[in-house]
Amino acid sequence: MSAVCALRWQGGALELLDQRLLPAQQLWLRCASAAEVADAIRDMVVRGAPAIGIAAAYGAVLAARAAYAGHGTGWRDVIVADLDLIAAARPTAVNLAWAVQRMAGCLAELAGDPEPALLAAARAIHDQDIAANHAMAAYGAALIEPGSRVLTHCNTGALATGGHGTALGVIRTAHAQGRIREVFVDETRPWLQGARLTAWELQQDGIPARLVVDGAAAWLFARLRPAWLIVGADRIAANGDTANKIGTYTAALAARAHGARVMVVAPLSTFDPATPDGSAIEVEERPAQELTCLAGQAIAPAGFAAWNPVFDVTPADLIDAIVCEHGVIERPDAARIADFLAALGP
Numbered sequence: 001m002s003a004v005c006a007l008r009w010q011g012g013a014l015e016l017l018d019q020r021l022l023p024a025q026q027l028w029l030r031c032a033s034a035a036e037v038a039d040a041i042r043d044m045v046v047r048g049a050p051a052i053g054i055a056a057a058y059g060a061v062l063a064a065r066a067a068y069a070g071h072g073t074g075w076r077d078v079i080v081a082d083l084d085l086i087a088a089a090r091p092t093a094v095n096l097a098w099a100v101q102r103m104a105g106c107l108a109e110l111a112g113d114p115e116p117a118l119l120a121a122a123r124a125i126h127d128q129d130i131a132a133n134h135a136m137a138a139y140g141a142a143l144i145e146p147g148s149r150v151l152t153h154c155n156t157g158a159l160a161t162g163g164h165g166t167a168l169g170v171i172r173t174a175h176a177q178g179r180i181r182e183v184f185v186d187e188t189r190p191w192l193q194g195a196r197l198t199a200w201e202l203q204q205d206g207i208p209a210r211l212v213v214d215g216a217a218a219w220l221f222a223r224l225r226p227a228w229l230i231v232g233a234d235r236i237a238a239n240g241d242t243a244n245k246i247g248t249y250t251a252a253l254a255a256r257a258h259g260a261r262v263m264v265v266a267p268l269s270t271f272d273p274a275t276p277d278g279s280a281i282e283v284e285e286r287p288a289q290e291l292t293c294l295a296g297q298a299i300a301p302a303g304f305a306a307w308n309p310v311f312d313v314t315p316a317d318l319i320d321a322i323v324c325e326h327g328v329i330e331r332p333d334a335a336r337i338a339d340f341l342a343a344l345g346p
C-alpha cells in the first residue's frame with residue numbers, strides 16, 4: 001500500500017495534505033471546524049471523490065463537537081447547518097453527500113456527547129474505503145493482460161481516497177502482479193492532477209510511467225496502443241453514464257476508436273441509482289482563472305473569458321467495465337447495474 005496519504009485525524013482535528021502545493025511542498029493543513037473542512041474541500045486542499053467523502057465524515061465529527069459544546073441536548077438542531085455547509089462544498093462527487101448522509105443517519109440514536117460515536121463512524125468510513133480500494137484493485141488487475149500499457153487520467157490514488165486508490169489502486173496492484181509494462185499519465189489540465197499528483201505517486205512507488213499532454217490521448221492509442229484507459233469516477237448514474245474529471249470522455253472516445261478498453265474503478269459510494277442517466281448529473285464549473293492562469297502566471301490575455309467545467313460525463317456505451325469492491329460490471333447499462341446492485345442486497 002502506498003505510503004502517501006491525503007488526510008489523517010490527529011490531536012482531535014482533521015489534518016489534510018495540501019494538494020494545491022504538491023509535488024513541490026508537503027504541507028499539512030489543520031481543520032478544527034466544519035467550516036474549515038468545507039473550505040478545504042471547496043478550495044481543493046483535499047480532492048478526489050472518496051477522499052472528500054472521508055474528509056466530510058470527519059468534518060461532521062467537528063460539527064457535532066461544536067454543536068454539543070454550545071447547545072447541550074439541543075445539538076441536533078444546530079448541527080444540520082454545518083452538515084449542509086460541508087455537503088454543499090462541491091456538487092458533482094456523490095461521495096460527499098453520501099458521507100454526510102451516512103453521518104447524519106447516526107445522530108438519532110446518540111445520547112450524551114456525540115463525538116466518540118461519530119468519530120468511530122467516520123473512522124469506519126475511512127477504513128471501509130481503504131478495504132474497498134484493495135478489493136477493487138484485485139478485481140481490476142485481473143482484467144489486465146501481462147505486459148500491458150495503460151493510460152490513466154487525473155489522480156485516483158492514495159491522494160484521492162482513504163489509501164491505495166481506485167483506478168491507480170488497480171494499476172498499483174496490476175504492476176505488483178507483473179501485468180503493467182508502462183503507465184501513461186496525462187497531465188489533466190487545468191488543475192494538473194495527473195502531472196502533479198499521479199506522477200508523484202507513481203514515482204514514489206517506482207512504477208514505470210511517462211507523462212503526456214491531455215491532447216495526446218488519440219495519438220497515444222494510435223501509436224503506442226495502451227490496452228486500457230483506467231479512470232476513477234465522481235458519480236455513476238443508474239444507466240452507467242459516468243461523471244469524471246474533464247477529459248475522460250475525450251480519452252474514452254480515443255480508446256474506443258483504437259480498440260482499447262475503458263475501465264471505470266469506483267466504490268459503491270460513487271454509484272447514484274437515484275440519477276437515471278448522465279444528463280441529470282450536475283457538472284461543477286470552477287473560476288475562469290483556474291484555466292487562464294498557471295502557477296500564478298497568466299497564460300491568456302487579461303480578462304479573457306473561459307468555460308471551465310471540471311468534469312464531463314462518459315456515456316455508458318463507451319465503458320467496457322465498471323469495477324467496484326463487490327466485483328465487475330461488464331458492458332454496464334441500466335439493467336446490468338440494477339441486477340448487480342439487487343444481488344448485493346440491502
Ligand SMILES: CSC[C@H]1O[C@H](OP(=O)(O)O)[C@H](O)[C@@H]1O
Nearest residue numbers: 047048049156160232233244245
Ligand atoms: C478516485 S478520485 C475520483 C475523481 O475525483 C477527481 O476529481 P477532483 O480532483 O476534481 O476531485 C477525479 O475526477 C477523479 O477521477
